[in-house]
Amino acid sequence: MLKKVPAASLLASTLAVAALACGSEAFAHHSFAMFDIHAQKSLTGTIKEFQWTNPHTWVWIVVPSANGGASEEWGIEGMSPNFLGRRGWTKHTLKPGDKVTILIHPVKDGGKGGSFLKVTLADGTVMNMMGTSAAGPAATPGQPPGQPPGQPPKLAD
Amino acid sequence: MRGVMRIAGLGTQRPRCGLMALAALAALAGARAVPVQAADAIIAPHVMSWSELGALPDFTTGIWEVHLGPGALAQAVQPSLTPAYQARAKAYTAAQATGENQDSPGADCLPNGMPGIMGQPYPMQILFGPREVTIDIEAFMQVRHIYTDGRPHPDDPDPTFNGNSIGHWEGGTLVVDSVGFVPITPLGFNWGVHHSSKMHIVERFHLTTPDMLQVETRVYDPEALTKPWVTSRLFERHASWTIAEYICEQNNRNEADQNGRAGIVLTPPK
Numbered sequence: 056m057l058k059k060v061p062a063a064s065l066l067a068s069t070l071a072v073a074a075l076a077c078g079s080e081a082f083a084h085h086s087f088a089m090f091d092i093h094a095q096k097s098l099t100g101t102i103k104e105f106q107w108t109n110p111h112t113w114v115w116i117v118v119p120s121a122n123g124g125a126s127e128e129w130g131i132e133g134m135s136p137n138f139l140g141r142r143g144w145t146k147h148t149l150k151p152g153d154k155v156t157i158l159i160h161p162v163k164d165g166g167k168g169g170s171f172l173k174v175t176l177a178d179g180t181v182m183n184m185m186g187t188s189a190a191g192p193a194a195t196p197g198q199p200p201g202q203p204p205g206q207p208p209k210l211a212d
Numbered sequence: 213m214r215g216v217m218r219i220a221g222l223g224t225q226r227p228r229c230g231l232m233a234l235a236a237l238a239a240l241a242g243a244r245a246v247p248v249q250a251a252d253a254i255i256a257p258h259v260m261s262w263s264e265l266g267a268l269p270d271f272t273t274g275i276w277e278v279h280l281g282p283g284a285l286a287q288a289v290q291p292s293l294t295p296a297y298q299a300r301a302k303a304y305t306a307a308q309a310t311g312e313n314q315d316s317p318g319a320d321c322l323p324n325g326m327p328g329i330m331g332q333p334y335p336m337q338i339l340f341g342p343r344e345v346t347i348d349i350e351a352f353m354q355v356r357h358i359y360t361d362g363r364p365h366p367d368d369p370d371p372t373f374n375g376n377s378i379g380h381w382e383g384g385t386l387v388v389d390s391v392g393f394v395p396i397t398p399l400g401f402n403w404g405v406h407h408s409s410k411m412h413i414v415e416r417f418h419l420t421t422p423d424m425l426q427v428e429t430r431v432y433d434p435e436a437l438t439k440p441w442v443t444s445r446l447f448e449r450h451a452s453w454t455i456a457e458y459i460c461e462q463n464n465r466n467e468a469d470q471n472g473r474a475g476i477v478l479t480p481p482k
Binding site for chain 2: 085086089103104132135136137140166
């Protein structure tokens with residue numbers, strides 16, 4: 056699932072957070088040094104816990120092994136609850152037991168961790184760090200009918 | 213999405229800076245009428261009455277976040293460093309090739325100090341009181357106290373992250389003068405570029421529109437800079453937002469050792 060992505064896509068995926076930051080050092084509290092921002096990885100599994108904590112949210116997801124081995128638990132770092140809470144997220148956006156697919160920049164050292172890019176919920180809703188994905192219809196198959204573009208979906212508690 | 217969550221009715225309170233309206237309000241309240249100031253009149257620092265504070269431009273409704281639109285960030289103006297500080301910055305960058313300086317003490321929750329703390333991707337609240345303007349910065353839960361009652365800087369201020377600040381009003385512009393900084397924080401966002409303990413900062417806060425606050429920052433440093441480093445940043449008002457708690461140590465899984473080697477803790481929660 057590990058793939059190299061072109062620079063243009065990379066640019067888009069780093070969102071306005073990068074624009075805010077004007078350089079990695081300014082990402083509020085730490086750099087992106089430990090993440091491979093030139094790679095993306097997709098994880099499909101079950102949410103174990105969503106830590107709605109500062110300085111970062113953490114998504115803990117159990118990913119079944121592809122070859123019948125033991126499942127893996129991954130930790131994914133996202134923006135803070137302060138930042139996300141102003142952009143359509145709540146502490147209930149991800150709940151234990153939810154089946155989701157998460158796109159990340161993996162850590163460089165091969166560990167089971169990464170930096171959050173976006174998540175596709177079971178109902179197809181796509182959430183990124185700025186709220187519901189503004190990537191267009193193709194990227195938001197689960198956009199609720201009648202939902203204005205760019206507006207956060209009403210999320211079930 | 214930002215800026216659309218306005219509370220109905222709040223808009224009618226803004227801008228409170230209309231001097232005529234304020235004078236009328238003050239008269240209604242039986243308060244002393246506020247003398248109308250010329251647009252650029254320098255108001256000598258003093259203990260201000262509440263009616264005087266009410267006549268100031270409205271910096272206090274809602275909170276302010278760095279604006280993401282064109283012209284939002286400090287122009288890409290780099291500080292003009294003295295040879296000694298330039299060499300230090302180059303050495304910092306050169307060491308990155310060996311894995312050092314990949315991250316900063318910020319990863320261990322050390323705040324940037326001034327001036328970097330004023331450019332974080334988190335909002336700030338500005339409060340007016342008779343003796344000070346208070347800036348409540350969400351990032352790292354930092355607070356700046358800007359004394360506007362006429363007191364001078366201490367003769368020998370203890371060095372701090374955010375410095376000792378005094379301010380006064382020039383018409384609708386709040387002018388803030390800050391000295392007394394620890395030399396361990398970066399000059400801006402780049403922890404490889406430092407200032408000295410002699411850094412001196414002058415900031416000018418003013419509304420460019422009712423909901424846009426411009427902060428021009430002039431940094432002087434006789435040891436680190438060959439000329440003042442001047443940047444400007446816009447902040448957007450979010451009338452319905454409130455400042456949230458930010459305890460960096462709550463669940464910080466990032467780390468940087470003393471050589472700036474970056475680490476991350478991936479031990480799952482129990």
